[in-house]
Amino acid sequence: MLSSGMSEDRKRSLEVKDSAGEAVKLFLELVYTGTTSREFGHDSALSALDLAHRWQVQCVVTMLELALKEMVSDENFASIAAAAKLKGLHVLSSACRDFGASSSVVQKQLKARKLPGLVLELMGVKDAPAQGAAERDAGPSRKRRAM
Structure with a gap:
């Protein structure tokens, strides 16, 4: 057994501080079994999706x-x-575009530009704020350091 000296090795646990417990449980269940019998909403699915995307677990x-597409x-x-x-x-982007095109509520929000810039861009709204515009307007960013 390799030991890195990391606290995860000693505790035999991994802390995920920036995600809700239900999302972590959902993520792990999908990683280990490829299925779930638990009921979950879009918030848990989005949080679990963040974990799967961050850790590059493409199957999850x-x-x-596909689950979010139906939600x-x-x-x-x-x-x-x-x-x-x-x-x-x-x-999921295609499903959102289809839904948004047929939803009167979303169409009203699009016309009023009451949706985030990413969503406006996804929906093809002309002159949508460029991705990352809010970050550029927030001031100078910290320099990245190569490791």
Whole structure:
């Protein structure tokens, strides 16, 4: 057994501080079994998707992308569409575009530009704010250091 001296080795656990427990459980269940019997909503699915995308577990990304495709509604459209655009998820992006095109609520939000810039861009709104514009306007960024 290799030992790196990391606390995960000693504790035999891994802390994921920036994700809800239900999302971590969902992610792990999908990693280990490829399926789940638990009920979960879009928030848990999006959080689990963030983990899968960050850790490059493509099979879980695909499973959650397909699950989220079936969950898109007027209430969660913006958060799911933004995640689809940000992560380059083509199937989910297409489902969001289709949903948004047929939803009167989303169409009203698009016309009023009341959706995040990523979502406006996904929906093909002309003159949508460029991706990352908010970060550029926030001031100078910290320099990255090569390791």
